[in-house]
Amino acid sequence: xxxxxxxxxxxxxxxxxxxxxxxxxxxxxxxxxxxxxxxxxxxxxxxxxxxxxxxxxxxxxxxxxxxxxxxxxxxxxxxxxxxxxxxxxxxxxxxxxxxxxxxxxxxxxxxxxxxxxxxxxxxxxxxxxxxxxxxxxxxxxxxxxxxxxxxxxxxxxxxxxxxxxxxxxxxxxxxxxxxxxxxxxxxxxxxxxxxxxxxxxxxxxxxxxxxxxxxxxxxxxxxxxxxxxxxxxxxxxxxxxxxxxxxxxxxxxxxxxx
Numbered sequence: 001x002x003x004x005x006x007x008x009x010x011x012x013x014x015x016x017x018x019x020x021x022x023x024x025x026x027x028x029x030x031x032x033x034x035x036x037x038x039x040x041x042x043x044x045x046x047x048x049x050x051x052x053x054x055x056x057x058x059x060x061x062x063x064x065x066x067x068x069x070x071x072x073x074x075x076x077x078x079x080x081x082x083x084x085x086x087x088x089x090x091x092x093x094x095x096x097x098x099x100x101x102x103x104x105x106x107x108x109x110x111x112x113x114x115x116x117x118x119x120x121x122x123x124x125x126x127x128x129x130x131x132x133x134x135x136x137x138x139x140x141x142x143x144x145x146x147x148x149x150x151x152x153x154x155x156x157x158x159x160x161x162x163x164x165x166x167x168x169x170x171x172x173x174x175x176x177x178x179x180x181x182x183x184x185x186x187x188x189x190x191x192x193x194x195x196x197x198x199x200x201x202x203x204x205x206x207x208x209x210x211x212x213x214x215x216x217x218x219x220x221x222x223x224x225x226x227x228x229x230x231x232x233x234x235x236x237x238x239x240x241x242x243x244x245x246x247x248x249x250x251x252x253x254x255x256x257x258x
Contacts, residue, residue, distance in 0.1 A: 005177070035152075037253055039081055039102070041091040041145040046105035046138055047192065049157075049210060051096035053133040068123045076114040077106035082149065084157055084249035092159075092245030100157055100249065108140055131200055135209055139195035147189045147212070149251045152216055156188070158211040161204065161243040170240030175232050180229040185216040204243070218248075 041047055054062055070078070082102040089095055105111040114120060127134060149155070162170055181187070189212040197206035215221040224230060 005113050006185075012164075035150060037149045037151075037251075039147040039149070041104060041141050041147075043141055043144050044107055044222040046108060046111055046140055047104040047145070047190075048139075049100060049137045050103065050106065050225075051094075051100045051135050052131050053095070053097050055130050055132055058130045061126065065123065065126055065130050072117065072119055072123070073114055076110045076117075078110075078114065079104040079165040083252050083254060084155060084247070085252065086249050088246045088248040090156070090246035090248055092243075094245050096135075096247070100247065101145075101207075111138070127200065134196040134198070134200045135197060135206070137192070138197075139192045145190065149189075150214070152217075153251075154215040154221065155213065155249045155251045156211075156213040156221070157247045157249055158209075158213065159207045160209045160211065162208040163240055163242040166239045166241070167208070169236040171239055173236035176233045176236065177224075177229060180224060180227050184220040184223045184227075186220060186224060187214050188212070189214050204231075221248075 070080075080101065080103055083099040084102065085099045086096055105114075160170075190210075191212075192210040193208060215224075
């Protein structure tokens with residue numbers, strides 16, 4: 001059994017385990033039922049992004065982990081939403097395998113009840129056996145959040161560690177480049193900060209921001225980077241961000257074949 005096959009099995013497991021909670025949370029846009037997908041979070045819900053690298057030769061054990069962990073989490077309302085299939089690593093050396101997953105917990109209390117379920121501890125203890133790296137970012141949302149994903153568009157997931165001395169430059173860069181982002185058809189789907197961060201490795205520490213950007217296509221992103229405005233403002237980006245990881249992805253709902 002290959003890792004790709006395990007991921008396919010995971011999709012089916014998640015869909016079965018989370019079917020009740022997914023309904024009404026992930027909905028096609030009425031106007032473009034086959035082209036758009038809307039994800040809605042309410043204030044107080046937890047948004048979670050997970051990526052991983054797997055231990056080679058442990059496919060059976062990895063499959064067993066998934067088959068135990070996710071149905072248990074689903075009992076507490078854990079919902080799989082979106083797979084960001086990584087097509088290109090733009091920045092950084094981290095190369096998550098397969099996809100970056102977007103998930104939801106109904107509340108902090110539900111997540112804590114799951115964490116204290118006596119069945120979870122022995123499952124969690126097997127993580128070092130199957131994951132070379134496992135990164136989990138969990139953010140409690142202070143406001144409602146709606147994200148709309150469009151079929152055929154490109155989604156960039158940026159993980160940012162800001163400069164201790166010049167982090168304000170990043171804010172200046174964002175403000176200066178907003179008009180150009182609008183002109184090329186790009187938009188920020190979500191900008192996340194704070195929350196909890198878990199990693200199997202001691203580095204990196206918790207990022208300062210995770211940004212999900214939408215581009216109509218790769219040419220739009222190239223037009224943004226080649227614009228006169230970016231050439232004038234990129235020094236603010238480079239001085240304001242100390243370290244970054246960036247991934248170009250295709251976003252699909254769990255279990256989708258598109």
